[in-house]
Amino acid sequence: MHLLSSEKDFERALEKGARAERLTRDEAFALAAHITPDRLHRLGRAALANRRLRYGGKATFVFNLQINPANICGARCTFCNYAASRNDPHAYVMSEADILAQVDRLQPTEVHIVGGLNQVWPYPRNLALVQQLRHRYPGLHIKAFTAVEIAYFAKTSGQSEAWILEALKTAGVDALPGGGAEIFSERLWRQHWKNKIGPQEWVRIHQMAHEVGLPTNATMLFGFGDTWTERVEHLLTLRRAQDESGGFICFIPLAFQPGEGKFITHGPTALETLAVTAIARLALDNIAHIKSYWPMSGVETAAAGLSWGADDMDGTISEERIAHLAGAVTPKGLARERMAETIRMAGFKPQERDGQHRATMNAAAESDRS
Numbered sequence: 579m580h581l582l583s584s585e586k587d588f589e590r591a592l593e594k595g596a597r598a599e600r601l602t603r604d605e606a607f608a609l610a611a612h613i614t615p616d617r618l619h620r621l622g623r624a625a626l627a628n629r630r631l632r633y634g635g636k637a638t639f640v641f642n643l644q645i646n647p648a649n650i651c652g653a654r655c656t657f658c659n660y661a662a663s664r665n666d667p668h669a670y671v672m673s674e675a676d677i678l679a680q681v682d683r684l685q686p687t688e689v690h691i692v693g694g695l696n697q698v699w700p701y702p703r704n705l706a707l708v709q710q711l712r713h714r715y716p717g718l719h720i721k722a723f724t725a726v727e728i729a730y731f732a733k734t735s736g737q738s739e740a741w742i743l744e745a746l747k748t749a750g751v752d753a754l755p756g757g758g759a760e761i762f763s764e765r766l767w768r769q770h771w772k773n774k775i776g777p778q779e780w781v782r783i784h785q786m787a788h789e790v791g792l793p794t795n796a797t798m799l800f801g802f803g804d805t806w807t808e809r810v811e812h813l814l815t816l817r818r819a820q821d822e823s824g825g826f827i828c829f830i831p832l833a834f835q836p837g838e839g840k841f842i843t844h845g846p847t848a849l850e851t852l853a854v855t856a857i858a859r860l861a862l863d864n865i866a867h868i869k870s871y872w873p874m875s876g877v878e879t880a881a882a883g884l885s886w887g888a889d890d891m892d893g894t895i896s897e898e899r900i901a902h903l904a905g906a907v908t909p910k911g912l913a914r915e916r917m918a919e920t921i922r923m924a925g926f927k928p929q930e931r932d933g934q935h936r937a938t939m940n941a942a943a944e945s946d947r948s
């Protein structure tokens with residue numbers, strides 16, 4: 579019944595959200611009630627005011643590389659087109675030499691390492707990769723392994739999750755990415771990703787990472803049969819977890835890519851993606867950054883997301899795989915210049931950043947030109 583709220587509740591939620599104030603639960607739900615074209619624009623205006631208070635006209639991106647060492651995974655999440663069985667034609671396994679050669683060639687500011695749940699790249703091999711990367715590139719930001727992988731590493735190595743997190747941090751991991759959260763709904767968990775950890779475990783592992791001093795991101799997969807109530811509950815669960823442990827840096831809404839032969843033929847529309855972005859910005863008063871993730875939403879919608887509350891466009895991302903194996907028609911990587919130009923065309927000042935959202939040397943040059 580949360581979504582049956584009045585115009586007055588909606589207006590009050592917008593006013594408080596625009597000032598980056600904390601919304602009550604009912605106000606957060608009021609934002610998602612009856613998303614009409616008129617309300618979508620009002621959500622956008624409030625979220626734009628909120629992100630301007632925080633970041634002015636600046637929008638950031640990072641020069642990064644996604645490393646997916648192998649796509650062999652037995653979890654069989656229904657929405658995933660990336661995973662393969664060993665004998666599938668699209669199964670692949672990278673070697674350490676392949677990975678290091680890619681990093682050597684691109685010299686990224688950040689690497690984002692995630693793979694499937696498999697014994698081809700088990701925990702000790704992933705740990706050794708992090709050690710090698712840290713040794714070779716002392717300044718590289720290593721964002722690696724989802725909570726799902728941490729749980730799997732613990733299970734398969736007989737160690738506790740806290741032990742794994744400490745060991746990865748010592749080896750050189752700087753932060754955990756936000757994947758594997760899907761949407762915090764027991765109903766959808768049972769239906770779509772029952773072979774891996776569910777909502778409560780995901781939150782618990784992120785809070786454990788915060789305790790050992792590893793900051794993390796958080797995602798939300800939407801547009802695959804989820805409801806607005808489930809989306810707002812997801813945001814409020816994250817807000818509560820952040821109040822307790824404080825280590826979430828960035829929230830990333832992930833627009834579902836239907837892929838081929840999946841259970842649903844369409845992902846969310848661009849307008850729905852903008853509404854989710856704006857509601858996230860208004861409801862998550864305690865999470866600093868909202869990412870507009872172009873491989874899933876499309877470059878144009880991601881750029882528009884900067885006016886609906888997002889302040890970051892993620893990265894240039896060489897060779898994105900997860901969205902593209904699910905049929906995304908967006909480019910597989912964007913050059914630095916194209917990223918800066920996209921942000922400028924959307925009306926914002928591009929600023930290149932490092933893995934901790936600090937401006938890099940290139941940033942000044944980019945901002946001066948706009």
Ligand code: V47
Nearest residue numbers: 657658755756757758795797799832833834835904
């Ligand atoms: O966990 C899988 C999602 C996630 C599909 O932390 C799909 O900075 C849409 O988490 N359609 C991985 N989404 C990507 C991810 C991420 C991306 C960018 C930045 C960060 C960060 C994290 O992709 C998975 C899953 O939720 N996913 N299949 C699909 N068909």
Ligand code: SF4
Nearest residue numbers: 651653654655658661
């Ligand atoms: Fe495996 Fe992750 Fe794909 Fe699920 S989403 S099948 S865990 S790779």
